[in-house]
Amino acid sequence: MQIGPHILRNNVFVAPMAGVTDRPFRQLCKQLGAGYAVSEMAASNPRLWATEKSSRRTDHEGEMEPKAVQIAGADPQDLADCAKFNVDRGAQIIDINMGCPVKKVCNSWCGSALLQDESLVEKILHAVVNAVDVPVTLKFRTGWNRSNKNALTIARIAEQAGIQMLTLHGRTRADGYKGDAEYETIAAVKASVGIPVVANGDITSPEKARFVLDQTGADAVMIGRAAQGRPWICREIDHFLRTGTLLPAPYVDEVRTLMDEHLRAHYAFYGEFLGVRTARKHIGWYVKDLEGGEAFRQQMNLLESTDAQLLAVDQFFESQWKFGERLQYRLAESSESGLIDVIKPMATAA
Numbered sequence: 118m119q120i121g122p123h124i125l126r127n128n129v130f131v132a133p134m135a136g137v138t139d140r141p142f143r144q145l146c147k148q149l150g151a152g153y154a155v156s157e158m159a160a161s162n163p164r165l166w167a168t169e170k171s172s173r174r175t176d177h178e179g180e181m182e183p184k185a186v187q188i189a190g191a192d193p194q195d196l197a198d199c200a201k202f203n204v205d206r207g208a209q210i211i212d213i214n215m216g217c218p219v220k221k222v223c224n225s226w227c228g229s230a231l232l233q234d235e236s237l238v239e240k241i242l243h244a245v246v247n248a249v250d251v252p253v254t255l256k257f258r259t260g261w262n263r264s265n266k267n268a269l270t271i272a273r274i275a276e277q278a279g280i281q282m283l284t285l286h287g288r289t290r291a292d293g294y295k296g297d298a299e300y301e302t303i304a305a306v307k308a309s310v311g312i313p314v315v316a317n318g319d320i321t322s323p324e325k326a327r328f329v330l331d332q333t334g335a336d337a338v339m340i341g342r343a344a345q346g347r348p349w350i351c352r353e354i355d356h357f358l359r360t361g362t363l364l365p366a367p368y369v370d371e372v373r374t375l376m377d378e379h380l381r382a383h384y385a386f387y388g389e390f391l392g393v394r395t396a397r398k399h400i401g402w403y404v405k406d407l408e409g410g411e412a413f414r415q416q417m418n419l420l421e422s423t424d425a426q427l428l429a430v431d432q433f434f435e436s437q438w439k440f441g442e443r444l445q446y447r448l449a450e451s452s453e454s455g456l457i458d459v460i461k462p463m464a465t466a467a
């Protein structure tokens with residue numbers, strides 16, 4: 118798998134997700150087998166470039182290459198300038214967001230709202246491609262709604278504009294994340310262009326990844342929500358695609374160590390106050406579907422210091438040893454009261 122001059126180690130990618138794929142999380146996913154990961158979307162409005170939030174979103178210091186930044190906006194010149202700004206800051210690939218279905222984004226005629234205006238799409242793609250000397254890619258959806266699917270037209274426009282890779286989410290903007298992703302349109306797009314196509318949407322397991330690649334003929338798969346709390350899904354999918362065999366669940370001690378490393382990197386990236394608060398969602402995802410996970414999550418959200426969070430997480434994974442040396446997901450329902458006791462002293466101390 119290759120994007121411009123960048124040869125990737127595999128075809129398992131991590132999707133850009135707002136509030137999720139920050140530098141510590143991208144780096145962790147790459148360490149755990151992802152061949153490629155894209156930053157959270159950066160706004161093209163130049164007044165926002167210097168804000169702390171935007172600066173964090175485009176911070177790639179020490180990250181495994183290639184370093185990819187996703188940009189979002191509706192003005193061709195602003196997007197071109199934003200692309201240049203990020204390349205100057207170290208971006209090696211620029212990804213254009215025409216896939217986000219969130220109302221706040223679409224109401225500004227950004228994200229998937231752009232699919233309604235094919236002329237504007239063409240202007241944006243040409244402007245960004247001509248502005249930088251690094252590969253430019255496009256992430257988009259199958260259309261605005263099910264009555265207005267234009268992915269084939271957008272793909273043709275993109276290829277002609279010089280876009281070097283397409284990532285297609287198998288839903289329309291109107292679908293949001295509801296229902297099941299459909300892969301027929303991804304297959305049609307792949308058959309119609311000569312550039313790499315990445316399939317995105319509902320890829321939640323190694324077997325599903327294999328199915329989607331077979332159904333679409335896509336060159337790669339992009340994992341979104343399934344990587345939240347389970348970044349090792351990247352290596353599980355890569356291993357299955359290469360060997361046809363499934364890896365067992367990770368060892369409790371491995372995840373315990375990964376959690377500690379992830380949280381420490383997260384705190385260093387955000388600082389104590391913001392780090393504790395933004396880490397809560399990651400911790401919640403990690404413990405979801407583990408015995409006692411929901412009770413732990415509720416109590417952990419009361420903690421106000423990094424030390425308290427780190428100790429509580431360590432104690433939680435120590436408690437998982439009673440179920441085996443590997444993580445045991447979706448165990449039969451049982452009382453969570455014992456695990457509440459694990460964290461209550463920490464909440465009091467905090």
